[in-house]
Amino acid sequence: MSDNDHRIKKVSIICAKGTIEDVYASLVMGNGAVMEGMEANLFFTFFGLEAVIKNRMDNLHTGVVGNPAMRLPGGMRMPTWMGIIPGMEAMVSGMMKKEMDKLDVPPVSEFIELFVAGGGNLYACKLAADMFKLKKEDLSEHVTGIITVGEFYELAGGEGSQIIFT
Amino acid sequence: MAQKTYAGVTVDVNDEGYFNDPSQWTKEIAAEIAKEEGLSLTDKHYEMLEYLRNKFNSGEQLTIRGINKSGIVDVKTFYQMFPGAPLKKSTKIAGIPKPTSCV
Numbered sequence: 001m002s003d004n005d006h007r008i009k010k011v012s013i014i015c016a017k018g019t020i021e022d023v024y025a026s027l028v029m030g031n032g033a034v035m036e037g038m039e040a041n042l043f044f045t046f047f048g049l050e051a052v053i054k055n056r057m058d059n060l061h062t063g064v065v066g067n068p069a070m071r072l073p074g075g076m077r078m079p080t081w082m083g084i085i086p087g088m089e090a091m092v093s094g095m096m097k098k099e100m101d102k103l104d105v106p107p108v109s110e111f112i113e114l115f116v117a118g119g120g121n122l123y124a125c126k127l128a129a130d131m132f133k134l135k136k137e138d139l140s141e142h143v144t145g146i147i148t149v150g151e152f153y154e155l156a157g158g159e160g161s162q163i164i165f166t
Numbered sequence: 167m168a169q170k171t172y173a174g175v176t177v178d179v180n181d182e183g184y185f186n187d188p189s190q191w192t193k194e195i196a197a198e199i200a201k202e203e204g205l206s207l208t209d210k211h212y213e214m215l216e217y218l219r220n221k222f223n224s225g226e227q228l229t230i231r232g233i234n235k236s237g238i239v240d241v242k243t244f245y246q247m248f249p250g251a252p253l254k255k256s257t258k259i260a261g262i263p264k265p266t267s268c269v
Binding site: 036106110 | 227229230231232234240241242245249250251252253254267268269
């Protein structure tokens with residue numbers, strides 16, 4: 001291999017937040033990596049764990065309170081106070097999922113299956129799992145293990161490897 | 167515009183080797199592109215190439231989810247059939263443009 005080969009060969013992506021957009025950012029990047037023939041690890045920590053908890057992974061929401069980038073249908077800025085209207089978060093989250101489905105972006109559980117089928121690996125953070133009292137059986141069967149930060153760094157190493165925090 | 171000769175036919179390709187004119191493609195050509203990529207094609211490969219070409223011809227986006235739903239092979243097998251970058255490699259062999267989808 002030449003010294004000029006600066007291609008990325010492995011990515012290890014950390015997902016620490018549990019909103020639709022944060023989780024999908026990690027999944028799209030991870031799945032994109034395996035589709036390009038790279039090795040890919042996804043590491044879920046803190047609220048990012050929502051994406052791998054069996055009975056919650058397909059029910060993620062987008063935050064509407066304190067999200068100044070939120071727009072109303074038609075493009076007008078959504079006044080931030082509207083975020084507190086009951087049902088607003090569920091409605092916006094439903095719309096997000098509908099729009100993604102139109103682009104053939106799969107639900108979280110299906111996306112994870114595609115990622116794993118492509119050779120990607122999933123890990124959960126031990127500290128966060130302990131804190132949220134989560135056990136292996138609470139998590140998707142595709143999660144390889146609940147690991148420490150040290151173990152994460154170990155498997156993230158190697159030539160042409162990158163760590164991404166979404 | 168670059169040109170390449172496969173199975174005795176000269177075809178127009180772009181810098182990355184993707185066909186500019188998908189109608190120039192034949193099964194014999196596919197076998198030669200595959201050989202360049204280090205693959206030998208089975209019936210399943212051809213079935214998948216047909217699927218990809220049909221999707222392209224009907225103007226649909228090619229996605230990994232679509233492959234899974236194609237009913238031809240599951241995604242895991244697809245990755246094994248076209249190792250490395252499966253969607254890029256398979257579309258190249260199928261004589262259609264490189265997919266522009268992120269999923």
